[in-house]
Amino acid sequence: MAPFAEQVQLAYPTPEELQGRRWIFVPYDRFTDRTGPIAEQPASETGIVIVESTAKAHRRPYHKKKLVLLISNMRHFALEQAARGCKVIYHFSEHSHAQALLQLQRELPLPKITMMEPAERELRIDIDAAIQAGLKMKMVPDTTWLSTTEDFLNVFGAYKAGRAYVMDRFYRAQRQQTGILMDKGKPIGGKFSFDAENRKPYKGQPRIPTPPAFAPDLVTKEVIALVRETYPHHFGSIENFDSPTTQQDADAAWAFALEHLLPHFDPYEDAMRDDELQLFHSRLSGLINLGRILPAQMIADVERACTEGRIPLASAEGFIRQILGWREFMRHLHQQTDGYRLLADTVAQEEGSMPQQDPYAGATPSALSASLPLPAAYWGVKSGLHCLDTVVAQVIEEGWSHHITRLMVLSNLATLCGFSPRQLTNWFWFAYVDAYDWVVETNVLGMSTYADGGLTATKPYVSGAAYINKMSNFCDHCQYDPKRSTGEGSCPFTALYWTFLERNEAVLGNNFRLQMPYTTLRRKSPIELVQLRARADDAITHLQRLPHLKYEPLTPQSN
Numbered sequence: 069m070a071p072f073a074e075q076v077q078l079a080y081p082t083p084e085e086l087q088g089r090r091w092i093f094v095p096y097d098r099f100t101d102r103t104g105p106i107a108e109q110p111a112s113e114t115g116i117v118i119v120e121s122t123a124k125a126h127r128r129p130y131h132k133k134k135l136v137l138l139i140s141n142m143r144h145f146a147l148e149q150a151a152r153g154c155k156v157i158y159h160f161s162e163h164s165h166a167q168a169l170l171q172l173q174r175e176l177p178l179p180k181i182t183m184m185e186p187a188e189r190e191l192r193i194d195i196d197a198a199i200q201a202g203l204k205m206k207m208v209p210d211t212t213w214l215s216t217t218e219d220f221l222n223v224f225g226a227y228k229a230g231r232a233y234v235m236d237r238f239y240r241a242q243r244q245q246t247g248i249l250m251d252k253g254k255p256i257g258g259k260f261s262f263d264a265e266n267r268k269p270y271k272g273q274p275r276i277p278t279p280p281a282f283a284p285d286l287v288t289k290e291v292i293a294l295v296r297e298t299y300p301h302h303f304g305s306i307e308n309f310d311s312p313t314t315q316q317d318a319d320a321a322w323a324f325a326l327e328h329l330l331p332h333f334d335p336y337e338d339a340m341r342d343d344e345l346q347l348f349h350s351r352l353s354g355l356i357n358l359g360r361i362l363p364a365q366m367i368a369d370v371e372r373a374c375t376e377g378r379i380p381l382a383s384a385e386g387f388i389r390q391i392l393g394w395r396e397f398m399r400h401l402h403q404q405t406d407g408y409r410l411l412a413d414t415v416a417q418e419e420g421s422m423p424q425q426d427p428y429a430g431a432t433p434s435a436l437s438a439s440l441p442l443p444a445a446y447w448g449v450k451s452g453l454h455c456l457d458t459v460v461a462q463v464i465e466e467g468w469s470h471h472i473t474r475l476m477v478l479s480n481l482a483t484l485c486g487f488s489p490r491q492l493t494n495w496f497w498f499a500y501v502d503a504y505d506w507v508v509e510t511n512v513l514g515m516s517t518y519a520d521g522g523l524t525a526t527k528p529y530v531s532g533a534a535y536i537n538k539m540s541n542f543c544d545h546c547q548y549d550p551k552r553s554t555g556e557g558s559c560p561f562t563a564l565y566w567t568f569l570e571r572n573e574a575v576l577g578n579n580f581r582l583q584m585p586y587t588t589l590r591r592k593s594p595i596e597l598v599q600l601r602a603r604a605d606d607a608i609t610h611l612q613r614l615p616h617l618k619y620e621p622l623t624p625q626s627n
């Protein structure tokens with residue numbers, strides 16, 4: 069088979085086709101012809117423009133598997149559209165997507181291009197600048213989302229400093245509005261959320277089926293070679309890539325999750341294992357965020373399976389809440405706060421200083437004044453903490469780990485120790501295959517580190533060793549004892565937890581959800597407090613002293 073560039077060139081338009089078709093720009097995260105402008109007319113009247121930009125790929129040391137997933141899906145999508153009869157301009161560029169588009173439009177020339185509103189703020193900025201410079205572009209709503217900005221504003225109103233957003237309010241409104249899992253205006257099962265039922269650790273039953281693996285075809289192999297050569301210093305392993313890269317494979321991955329994983333989603337949603345890293349999570353976020361699997365389709369399938377008795381209500385509701393609730397909520401929150409920049413600006417305004425902003429520089433809220441550098445353990449240097457080392461090794465290998473390992477191991481430790489939320493966000497951004505600004509900044513700066521001071525979550529998600537020991541088998545294989553909180557050999561999570569509360573009492577002491585732990589803290593003896601501080605200091609010093617790997621990419625963004 070000919071290399072990709074030759075194959076896609078066969079679908080290049082003639083001058084007549086350039087003028088006679090509707091041209092649609094497909095950004096790097098919207099590979100679908102099932103909704104949006106591509107679905108609005110026959111393929112014979114459609115042309116698509118795709119830009120494969122090295123500038124964007126070099127912006128951060130993205131995981132090699134993320135680059136393979138994204139570029140291979142991009143190339144396959146171009147070939148799929150060509151096979152349908154669309155004309156395709158597939159443009160390789162060293163510039164940003166928007167600059168490349170502007171250049172193409174001028175040179176070809178290309179008539180006005182249509183595109184769905186970009187999901188990523190970074191792309192919005194680029195496209196806006198190109199429009200100012202003369203790019204002729206018609207922006208249409210992104211129909212892959214389940215809700216509109218208006219839906220969000222109807223619940224919360226416009227952003228105001230000090231406002232707290234509660235996902236549950238938005239989720240209930242969405243359920244009411246869409247009628248999903250509703251019967252005559254009431255939630256099926258008598259309640260909107262079955263969240264309280266997902267607290268089971270996993271003890272080996274029910275058996276976890278092996279998800280399908282998708283062997284790389286020639287197009288993907290070419291991309292793997294390209295990424296290996298062009299981005300050798302990027303994060304993570306490129307070996308054993310086996311993720312879906314075609315629409316057919318993405319559909320198969322979803323069908324598998326629907327039939328085999330989702331029926332057990334709810335009870336084990338919060339469980340963690342070192343021998344079963346995926347458990348019953350779908351592991352589809354990378355494909356959903358690329359537009360390969362559509363949220364509306366997923367919800368319709370889950371609802372039907374629930375009605376037919378193939379998925380219990382608690383699991384169906386739990387999964388739908390992630391898609392209809394959390395995913396949509398995070399995207400709106402990011403847009404409304406301009407990626408937390410409004411929040412950072414509020415702080416700057418209060419302090420009387422408005423710094424000149426680099427448009428790509430991430431917001432740096434840090435309500436808990438956390439500023440220590442992220443240690444080398446996040447790049448794979450062994451820390452001796454089995455939970456941390458296991459999850460980091462998984463991320464290096466796969467560019468993915470499930471929600472609770474992100475929240476209660478990686479972020480929990482960082483928050484407890486006082487590592488910089490911005491550095492942690494940047495790490496998640498390049499290390500995970502599913503990370504895009506709207507979802508990674510909200511989840512890290514907002515949900516998991518409390519850097520936004522409670523805008524996204526009513527309290528910091530932090531815990532000591534007891535939670536990790538209860539919900540996982542990590543502690544069974546760790547040198548540290550989760551039952552001891554002080555002294556040599558004790559698990560540092562517990563000492564870190566108490567000293568975190570102590571250190572942040574001025575900010576968190578009156579938080580109504582933290583009254584119980586604060587009461588316990590205040591009852592601790594001065595001697596115990598001294599011992600806890602010593603253990604916590606020791607753990608932080610140990611992590612900070614781990615030597616950084618030589619290959620670790622130190623770009624401005626990773627600092």
Ligand code: FAD
Nearest residue numbers: 349350351352353390394395470471474475502503508511
């Ligand atoms: P499942 O557990 O099977 O859930 C189904 C789907 O629900 C996910 O695929 C995802 O699309 C959606 N979802 C669930 N929770 C969230 C959430 N909090 N925010 C948005 N969507 C959600 N998700 C990303 O897509 N990209 C990220 O960069 C990202 N970074 C995160 C960082 C931290 C610190 C935390 C705590 C969470 C982050 N999440 C992120 C949310 C969540 O962890 C992942 O979406 C999920 O783990 C993906 O695995 P899955 O497909 O198996 O999800």
